[in-house]
Amino acid sequence: MPEHNERRTPDVSVVIIGYNDAARLPTAVRSVLDQTLHNVEVVVVDDHSSDDTPKVAAHLAAQDPRVSYHRLEENSGGCSKPRNTGIDHARGRYVMFLDSDDVLDRHACLNMLQAAEENDADLVSGVCIRRHVNRSGRVEDVPWWPELYTERRVLESVADLPDLLRDTLSTNKCYRREFLNAHRIRFPEGFHWEDLLFSATAYLNARRIVLIPNPVYYWEVMVRAAAKSISNQRSNIRNVRDRIGIHRRVDAELDRFPDEVGRAEIRLAKAVKFLEHDLVLYLRELPYQAPEYIEECRTLFRDYLATLPLEQAFALCPHRVAVAGAYLLLREDWPNLVTISENLLDRTRVTTDLVERDGRVYWCDDGYLQDELGRIALDVTEAGYHQRSLAESNLATRLTGLEVVSAGRKSGKIRLSGETVNPLGKVPSDAALSAQLEFRPGQRAVRQYRVKVAEVRHEGSRIRWTGEVDVSRVVRPLGVLDPMFEVRFRLKAGDLGTMATRVTAIELPPGAADLELPARPLLTKLVGDRWVVRINHRGVLTLQIAARNAVARKVNAAFEANATGTGGGRVLRVVRKVMRAAQKANRLQVKRRGLKLFSRLPVKRGSVVFESHMGLSYSDSPKYIYEALRRHKYAGRMYWSYEENTNGFPKDAALVKRLSWGYVWALARAEFWVDNQGFPRWINKRKQTTYIQTWHGTALKTMGVNTPQVRAMLTDQRNELIRAVNRFDAFLVRSEYDVRTLVEAFEMRAEPLRTGYPRNDILLAPDVAEHSAALRARFGFPTDRTVLLYAPTFRQGSGNFEPGFSFEEFAREFGDTHLLLVRAHYLNTVSVPASARGAVQDVSKYPDVSELFLAADALITDFSSVIFDYSLLDRPILFFAADEAGYSRDRGTYFDLAAEAPGPYTTDVGAFFKEIRTLTAEDRYAEARRAFAQRYGEYEHGDAAEQVYRRFFAKGGK
Amino acid sequence: MTVSTGAEVTAAASTRAQTPRDVVIVANNIDEAGGAQRWARSMGEILSARGHRVHLVGVAGVAKAHDYAGEYGGPLPYQSTVLHPRPLHAVAAPTLPQRVAHPGVSVRRSQWNRLQRHGAAALSRILAPLDPRNAVVVCVQVFAMEWLAQADTRGIPVIGMSHESYAASMSSSRGRRVQKLYRNLPRFVALTGRDAVDWTISGKMNNVTSMPNPLPLPPEGGADPAAHTCVALGRLSQEKGYDLLLEAWARAVAARPETDWRLRLYGDGPDRAKLQAQAARLGVADSVVFEGATDQVREALLGGSLFLSASRAEGFPMTLLEALACGLPCIAFDCAPGVHEILRGEEAGGDGTTTVNGVLVTPGNTEAFGLQLGRLMQDEALRREMAAAAPGSVARYSPTVIGERWDRLFDLVQR
Known part of the structure; x- marks a missing residue:
């Protein structure tokens, strides 16, 4: 050195x-x-x-x-x-x-x-x-x-x-x-x-x-x-004074900034940042503070806000709830401001009734919407609360009462009552309501305890409920590791699904803070013996274990010391070691080794692993093969892989999370793999396993080893791809075109199965008309309107997809006569403005596209491969390709769609709307469409799932 | 047309460094005709001309050495040493099951370890007499770092380099070895600013800076836009993409049956027979000339009027720099940030992004490559315009500019 x-x-x-x-x-x-x-x-x-x-x-x-x-x-x-x-x-x-x-x-x-x-x-x-x-x-x-x-x-x-x-x-x-x-x-x-x-x-x-x-x-x-x-x-008021004081000093410094244009831009950027960061930081804790603090804090913020370029900042700030908060603070509206704070503690939670005006959604009205600034500030349409289904919503549920019903040595029964907001009538007044209270120690807790709520009903704009629970008997903590149980509320409304949320309160009802009930931890009373009720730092109602006997106090003190890192803590060190080991075991490399090991065990006869779209949903051809197997009472064990959650997946299958140890175990030992896209490339297939690749659609875009992307690969990458494709044993095709464009293009070794797609069986079933009508009724589509399904293809880059025409315009033109179902590619999303919601519905989340086909009278698309499937139904298809040039530059197609289109092909909105008007009335393309269906779906006969069953599974199972 | 020797080029173009230092450049080998070796050789010349005492160290020897002294046209101005005169075959550390199943592997591995220790000791002896306050080691490739890591560097700062793009590095085991072996070096030099940011954000390396390769030839132009000859230069192997190039060529020629254009391929390699067969199959055997490897790169380039690069992976290709210096417009697959920077692509690329000195094409898109090739073959005015701009477009990589940047980097790591 x-x-x-x-x-x-x-x-x-x-x-x-x-x-x-x-x-x-x-x-x-x-x-x-x-x-x-x-x-x-x-x-x-x-x-x-x-x-x-x-x-x-x-x-x-x-x-x-x-x-x-x-x-x-x-x-x-x-x-x-x-x-x-x-x-x-x-x-x-x-x-x-x-x-x-x-x-x-x-x-x-x-x-x-x-x-x-x-x-x-x-x-x-x-x-x-x-x-x-x-x-x-x-x-x-x-x-x-x-x-x-x-x-x-x-x-x-x-x-x-x-x-x-x-x-x-x-x-x-x-x-x-x-x-x-x-x-x-x-x-x-x-x-x-x-x-x-x-x-x-x-x-x-x-x-x-x-x-x-x-x-x-x-x-x-x-x-x-x-x-x-x-x-x-932050609870110290001096802290607030200094914060505001410093901001004022920065503003004074900014006044000296030489460049005038730059100064205005910086001032605006700073104001926006103040709203979404500084204000939020204090606002979300405000209702829980002492009254004098609240008073001074409000004054300090109000006076400072008045010095900012509010109109521009309100319009620009992406944090809409913070903007609403700033406005309500200026208007000194404390009750509404509290609802803002409650939301800021959990951004998904809707804490107010919301108001809709002219297709926009506002936090509240109370006369503020007369005012231009109020309309800008209270507009929370972008937050999208109104778009969520009930099951996806988080509706604020506040505690209104808590009293002891009975308490003994081993029991402690309390009565809880509360109210749940019902914004924009999310829970219809005629829905059958039932509810549960849930007690769980944390987000990822394994254990949870639920009790039914005796009484739940609509009352005015709210939903009120009352339930009793014997806390001492029902909630059984382990002790030490789970000192706090959150109280949650689950509301089920008919077939709309179940909404789950945490029960909150600004302060406990009188007497509740002194309440103590017997607690019975599984690790015995030596680790804790009483339950107390508290509001935690997130404003959530919780039950907390308290140690009252001498031994328990000591044990807890030891753990407390460990947790804060100041004590020796052998126990905690061991716990941490175990958890770290568990994290290591979760690594992909370790799983790869596990896979190799499990693959040496005997195959589990008859077992099948299903996956659709990399575990995103229970859908597509694997779903219909699974259903065929169920129909035939197939005896082998069947697994379904899921990626995010198990919503919609069949209850009678074994569900394994994608890339989990259970998944690796199931795949390593399965006799059959069924999937429509590809199991992870690193999962090698043993030779005793049969891989049935159903694929997810006939190709319009060029595919396979001759595409530029694959040709530009180095030898190693290319070999990896070829290895992955060579795992397929059977590959479902709909026509000889598929054989050329997929099987041969990927140089597959797999046998092409000329069966058609199982997912299309329902499109060719004899009861199509009845099935269609039944589905329309189930979806609640009006019978007197033409239902159009708009299914554009994948757009690179942006998550949110811009359709190329305005949904609002569509709603104005066709609101009375048509209903447009929008289905974005599963990697894209789409947002439907509230004002168009009567005429346009987002159905992107619905897992089964085949059922949507049946419910629709006609299809609108650009370059999506859904045309190949939809053409089987022999219903009109309309093409709308606004950015055609961009598309073909990115990726070539096998044939010129514009020339071969089995329906009107439009590129500008005027022509597109004109065609919509006449689409179902005069069907000029019937013949072209039938020829198209025959050319690209020659093997579709409505029995694909049956054929697959007979070929592979008829003798299988136990 | 005069042909100047390397010695004249670098001596004329150089200014002297303020602090002459001992600079030891360590590479896998210093005798092949590949990009990294040519980089090391020209840096040897440039830094010597600036007054530094340069010592080139090759870890391993090669079967057939390129005649760098002959090419330079005089005694080389730097010292050079090869640690292991014979070519090496690395032996990976065996896993436990391998050790059990094949006991021989363990023996071979320990022999390899011993060999590395001997090499590292030789390297330590080279570094021993140098003053740590006034010396710098530059490690050209991560493979050589394994020797440096075992050698006694006595506090002499080591600068690590990677001569390929971040993506190319990460698609092989080199990426992980860079992350491990270069992590604590004062500086790790990537080829472009884009690669440096990729290494920093995606690669989690926090010592990255960037430095382009120096121009190996003076930017004097001289190629003849009317020669109706395309030139490609490099090893005939899969990563250089000659299979794609032949396909693009066949497309361009098929659209012009009467054309007198020729494609000259300079270089040799494992795929030669396969490529010749492909050329015959595509019916372009007459217009494609396999010239074999050449020592006369400059002459080969001066005989052409377009330069083509269909590589699948690149770093900061010297051949592209040389071609532009000689005044050849280039058509290249946009396969690495280095290529992008040399062809001065401003935006993200896409097919047929035309720049002042050439055209960028989406990697693997032979159809677009063929179209662009045909367009430039057809349009002599455009070719002349690009040819005129080409030498100036690479002047920012002149030995003087790059030499000064290296001097600043040496100063920085000595602080």
Whole structure:
């Protein structure tokens, strides 16, 4: 290592501040001295610690000449004075800041220096990583504002990227020291939130700013730290005063920003950030605070909000509920503001009745919608609460009463009552209601306890309920590991599904806080003996275990010490080890080895693993093969793979989560695999297993080994693809066209099964007409309107799909005569504006497209392969390809659809709408369509599932 | 037309470094005619000309060595050493079941380990006399880093390099070895800014910077746009995509039966027979000339009027730089950020993105490649315009510019 001359100017000075943190200070200092940049200087500033800090720091300074130590005369109680002192003592050309409990990445200084020098910049900023330790003891790294740091950017001034003001930290940055001195940039002493002012002042004055995508600073966030650091203590009113005060000072600094256009842009960006970040932070905890605090906090925020460019900020801010909150705060509407806070604690929760006007959805009315600003602010249409089905909704359920019915030595019966909001009449008044209360210890809990709610009914705009539960008998905690049970509410409304939510309350009913009931943990009373009722920090009603006997108190104290990391804790260490081992076992590499091992075990005769669209749904041909097997009472074990949840999957099959150990086990031992897309490539198939690939559609786009994508592959990648395809033993086809475009194009070894698609059997069944009518009735489609199914193909890139025509326009033109069902490709989404909802329905989530075919009178599509299937029904097809040119440039097609289309082919909205009008009345294309169906579906006879059954499964099973 | 030697080129184009240093460049081998070797050789020349004392170290020897001294046209200005004179065949660490089933594997592995230790010791002896405050080691490929990691570098800063795109690296085991062996080096040099960001964000490497390859020839132009000859240059192997190139060529020629254009392929490799058979099958055996490997790259390029690259994977291709320096417009698959940067593609690419010095085509799309080729064959005015712009478009990679950037990097890692 090169020797360092003390006279040599350091390239970077790192100011490390600490207060009573002697234990961790050496780690922080070491992280600087071990930098890949050697020419650094460490300026340790001690905020007059009362612990060993002076001794430790002096020792560090004696060991390395690059370390200097400075101690403040008296404790300053903040970060500002120590950091300012550090800047004054720094000799380096650049300055960085570090807190004694954090560390720098070992390349941080060199990355900063290189970026600063290459661009002659005043300021370089990189990524701060917040390092959490989760419950299982694993470190989780969460980058701070990663969207600002996705590439290397050089800004001439902050006006080039006003959103930079969102990153308010001072520690992930490197400042030219001369720049700090020339502009007299220092931390404000005597204030909290010093970072906010310092970073903003630096941004506003810097002549050139470089953003680098590199991690710079590791912020060691203590999840369960006993004492929160200053910045987390929001319940102190001084904290609010300082926050607002600092914002006012930043605004004053901004007034001096030279560029006028830039100034307005920055001011707006800052206002938007204030709404969605600062305001939200305080607003969501506000109702739970003391009355005097609430009063002053509201005044402080209200006065400050009035100084912001509100109209623009309201329109621009994507956090619609925060905007509504800001508006209600200005109008001093406390009751409605509380509903905002309740929502901010859980963004999916609807906490108010909502109002609909002219196709837009508003948080509330109360006269505010007369006002232009009110209409902008309270519009929460974008949040999409109204679009969710009941089962997907989270309807706020508030506790209204809690009293003891009876209590004994081993029992404690309480009566809970509450009310649930019913926004926009989501739960129809004629729906049959039933409900349950659920007690569970956490999000991913295995155990949960449910009891039926005796009484639940509509009452005005709300749903009221009352139920009794013997907490002591029903809720049986393990003890120690599950000290808290959340109370949840599950509402079932006829066939609309079940809505689940947490029961909340701002405060407990009188007397409930003193309530104690007997608790019976499975680990006996030695770990806890009483239940108490509390509102947790998320505003949720919970039951918590309390230890009243001496032994239990001791046991819990020991665990508490472990959990906060201050005690020895052998037990917890063992628990953590087990959990870490479990995490390791979840790695793909380990599973790959497991697969190899399981594949040596004998095949489980007759067992079948089904998967459709990589586990996304129970659908497509695998579903119909499964149903055929069920019809024939197939005796082998049948598995279905699911990706997200088990909704809609058959109850009588064994369900395995995709890529889980159960999945690997089932696949390794199955006699049959049935799937429509491809099991993961790394899952090798043993030779005793038969893989039936049903495929998911005839190809219009070019496929196979001759596409550019595959041709551009290197040998290894190409071989991997070929290996994956060679796992198929049988491949279902609908025509010789499929054989050419799929089987031969992929150079498959699989036998082409000329059966047609099982999913299309219902389209060719003799009872098509009856089935169609029944489905239409089930979906609730009006009988007097023409039902059109719009199924566009996959659009690359964007998740949300733009149709190329306006749904609102469609609704105006055809609202009385037609119903448009929109089905986006399963990798895309679509949003239907509220005003078009009578005429346009999003059916993208419905798993079975074949049933939608039956329910529709005609199909509209662009290049989707659904035409091949739908043509079997012999109903009209209309083509609408707004961005045809873009599509064929991205990917070639096997034939010219425009020329061969079995229906009118349109590219502009005018012609498209004209064709819709006449589509079902005059059917000019009947003949072309039949020829098309014959050409591409020659093997479709309506018995595909039967044929597959007879060929593979008739003799199978046990 | 005068042909200047390498010595004249670099000496004329160079300025002197402020601090002359000892620079040791370690590569897998330094004797083949591949991209990494040519990079090491030209860096040897450039840095020597700037006043540095350069020592090229090859880990392994090769069966047939390229005559770099002859090409340079004088005694080489740098020292060179090969650690293991014979070609090497790496032996991977055996897994437990392999150890049980094939005891011989363990023996071979320990022999390999011993060989590596000997090589590392030789490397340590090379580094021993150098002053750590005034020396730098550049590791050209991650394979060579295995030797450096075992050698005693005595605090001399090591700069690691990867001569391929991030994606290409990650599709092989090299990606993971880079992450492991280069993680703690003061700097890891990728080829382009795009690759550096990919390595940082996706590859979780935090010491990445970027540095383009230097221009191996002076950007003087000289090729004849009217020569009606296409040139492709490189090893005849799958990754260079000659199968795709022949297909594109056949498409372009099929559309112009009367054409007098020729495609000259310079290079040799395992796929030669297969490619010749393919050319015959496509009916272009007459218009495609397999020239074999050549030492006269510049002359080969000066005889052409278009340069074609159908590679499936690339880093920062030297051949493309050379072609542009000689004034040949280029058509290339947009397979790596390096190619994109050299052809000055501004946007994300797509078929037929025409730039000042060539055309970018979506990788694997031989139809589009054929169309673009035909277009440039047809349009002599466009060809002339691109040919005129080509040498200037690569002037930013001149030895002077790149040499200065390396000097700044050496200064940085010494701080």
